[in-house]
Amino acid sequence: MISESQREAIKFEDVTVIIGLEVHVQLDTQSKLFCGCSTDHGADPNTQTCPVCTGQPGSLPVINQRALELSIRTGLALNCQIARYTKWDRKNYFYPDLPKGYQISQFDQPICGPGQLSVTDAKESFPPRLVNIERAHLEEDAGKSVHDDAGRAKSKIDLNRTGTPLLEIVTKPDMRSAEEAKAFLNELKLILTYVGVSDCDMQHGNLRCDGNINLHIDIDGETIATPIVEIKNLNSFRNAERALSYEAVRQFDAWQEDGKTIGDAPKRTFGWSDAKQETVPQREKEEAADYRYFPDPDLIAVTISEQQIEDIQSTIGELPPQIRERLKADYSLKQYDADVIVSQGRGVVDYFLAVADGCGSGKVASNWVSQEVLRHLGETETEIDQYPVGAEKLTELLKVVVSGDLDQTRAKDVLAEMVESGASVAEASDKLGIVKVDSSEIDSLCQQLIDENEKVVNQIKEGNDKAVGRLIGAARKINPNANPGAVKDRILAMIAGE
Amino acid sequence: MSNPVEPQQVQQVAKLARIAISEDSLAESAGQLNQILGYVQQLQAVELPADVKPFFGAIESVNAIRADENKPSTDREQILKNAPDSNGEFYQVPPVFK
Numbered sequence: 001m002i003s004e005s006q007r008e009a010i011k012f013e014d015v016t017v018i019i020g021l022e023v024h025v026q027l028d029t030q031s032k033l034f035c036g037c038s039t040d041h042g043a044d045p046n047t048q049t050c051p052v053c054t055g056q057p058g059s060l061p062v063i064n065q066r067a068l069e070l071s072i073r074t075g076l077a078l079n080c081q082i083a084r085y086t087k088w089d090r091k092n093y094f095y096p097d098l099p100k101g102y103q104i105s106q107f108d109q110p111i112c113g114p115g116q117l118s119v120t121d122a123k124e125s126f127p128p129r130l131v132n133i134e135r136a137h138l139e140e141d142a143g144k145s146v147h148d149d150a151g152r153a154k155s156k157i158d159l160n161r162t163g164t165p166l167l168e169i170v171t172k173p174d175m176r177s178a179e180e181a182k183a184f185l186n187e188l189k190l191i192l193t194y195v196g197v198s199d200c201d202m203q204h205g206n207l208r209c210d211g212n213i214n215l216h217i218d219i220d221g222e223t224i225a226t227p228i229v230e231i232k233n234l235n236s237f238r239n240a241e242r243a244l245s246y247e248a249v250r251q252f253d254a255w256q257e258d259g260k261t262i263g264d265a266p267k268r269t270f271g272w273s274d275a276k277q278e279t280v281p282q283r284e285k286e287e288a289a290d291y292r293y294f295p296d297p298d299l300i301a302v303t304i305s306e307q308q309i310e311d312i313q314s315t316i317g318e319l320p321p322q323i324r325e326r327l328k329a330d331y332s333l334k335q336y337d338a339d340v341i342v343s344q345g346r347g348v349v350d351y352f353l354a355v356a357d358g359c360g361s362g363k364v365a366s367n368w369v370s371q372e373v374l375r376h377l378g379e380t381e382t383e384i385d386q387y388p389v390g391a392e393k394l395t396e397l398l399k400v401v402v403s404g405d406l407d408q409t410r411a412k413d414v415l416a417e418m419v420e421s422g423a424s425v426a427e428a429s430d431k432l433g434i435v436k437v438d439s440s441e442i443d444s445l446c447q448q449l450i451d452e453n454e455k456v457v458n459q460i461k462e463g464n465d466k467a468v469g470r471l472i473g474a475a476r477k478i479n480p481n482a483n484p485g486a487v488k489d490r491i492l493a494m495i496a497g498e
Numbered sequence: 499m500s501n502p503v504e505p506q507q508v509q510q511v512a513k514l515a516r517i518a519i520s521e522d523s524l525a526e527s528a529g530q531l532n533q534i535l536g537y538v539q540q541l542q543a544v545e546l547p548a549d550v551k552p553f554f555g556a557i558e559s560v561n562a563i564r565a566d567e568n569k570p571s572t573d574r575e576q577i578l579k580n581a582p583d584s585n586g587e588f589y590q591v592p593p594v595f596k
């Protein structure tokens with residue numbers, strides 16, 4: 001037993017936080033996992049059920065082809081081994097929203113075996129982390145209970161959701177901070193939406209997350225662990241991060257207080273209270289054996305062929321990690337800028353690629369897409385396919401910017417006009433009275449400024465090149481179409497030549 | 499038999515299965531369970547060729563799969579009739595949190 005004084009000598013900074021996640025993803029099918037009832041949200045209660053999903057005697061479940069395919073697809077995207085033989089088991093427990101008294105799940109032969117996902121933080125607040133996936137299994141969802149908060153009225157049960165296909169993705173305890181866990185969830189969600197297996201809409205519960213967490217503490221050459229806590233129903237990534245951060249500190253404080261380690265207490269279940277901003281204990285966790293898993297005799301096993309796996313693999317396409325690398329290598333983007341574009345989804349990536357290839361500068365394309373385009377999408381809450389300026393039109397504009405014929409500020413005015421009226425670059429430029437200023441006009445403009453601003457010219461002559469900024473401002477007042485870059489270069493050259 | 503079922507385990511399993519079982523009948527039930535398990539365990543004595551793999555169901559066929567298509571659901575009024583208690587919209591159960 002570690003003494004109190006030994007415990008007090010340990011600081012929170014010295015402990016290792018150990019986090020594993022279980023993520024439930026609702027697969028994007030039309031019908032439920034074992035019957036033809038709709039999976040749509042928002043229907044009237046109990047209007048999307050049948051004898052199979054309500055567990056009536058004599059009904060028989062038959063597995064959904066698309067749910068299998070989406071599971072394999074997810075597994076491949078997460079570098080998982082795909083089972084060639086997979087089966088379903090009954091997980092037995094009683095709860096009012098589980099009409100059969102068991103959930104059809106997978107125990108020892110899940111559809112997806114070990115895999116991995118690498119998590120990198122764009123801001124580099126932690127080093128790249130390889131998170132191992134333990135497994136992913138295909139199971140049915142339960143119904144929804146509506147409880148009376150006061151606990152007096154009867155609880156109401158809606159079984160519309162019962163039988164909806166869920167893929168439960170289980171990680172190894174490989175994350176070392178709440179921040180890493182959040183980054184993992186973001187990357188996972190991004191990949192799932194890229195491969196189109198789920199919309200991952202957390203508000204509708206289409207992606208749900210539980211976290212397992214404890215601490216490893218090195219003390220006198222020995223590593224001790226605090227009791228594991230599972231935090232249930234983390235309904236947003238922000239809450240997941242907060243709950244895990246909070247729980248790590250809570251466990252540390254509890255250990256400082258009582259010294260209890262993993263052998264002294266069973267795994268406990270906590271929830272996250274948004275109101276209190278703390279983790280709160282829930283019912284004690286049943287032991288795994290208490291579910292009395294056994295093969296579901298109503299279902300037969302599924303075999304998956306090499307051909308099926310190859311066919312699905314061939315439709316997956318490039319995934320976020322590869323796209324980021326390509327944007328860095330082929331378009332000279334920084335990790336952060338590549339991440340901004342990739343995190344917006346495939347549509348924005350394709351838009352960026354078209355513009356970057358067209359205008360010949362990945363950097364200019366990246367700046368304009370991540371600033372102008374994404375800002376507009378954010379403000380209008382629209383998607384890239386609704387953006388009024390197509391990739392071709394933006395390319396046309398950026399070509400003029402890259403060639404130096406149009407400066408950034410004016411180009412932004414042009415883009416604003418294009419967004420507003422759907423005009424082409426030429427039409428928008430005409431409307432704004434933008435005309436190309438030829439070099440003799442620039443020369444005479446610069447000469448005029450030099451003649452009229454003796455003081456500034458002297459400052460420049462004394463080596464203060466920055467003073468030229470004032471002349472550029474003045475130039476724009478005289479002729480808004482004058483390219484500031486050209487004006488600056490010309491003035492400095494003319495002064496140096498005097 | 500290797501691990502006979504104890505009356506206490508019968509109590510535990512009955513609790514998990516939500517079956518009421520009286521103290522008096524625990525020993526009897528344990529005896530019956532042991533008889534059944536003993537009967538099944540005879541199979542352990544069968545010598546199997548090395549190439550026989552474990553199987554998980556009584557039939558060897560695989561891949562009973564349906565296309566992802568919607569079928570009409572059951573009429574709510576009709577399906578709720580199977581429940582002991584409903585309000586016409588929801589099933590109703592005694593308060594879960596007291």
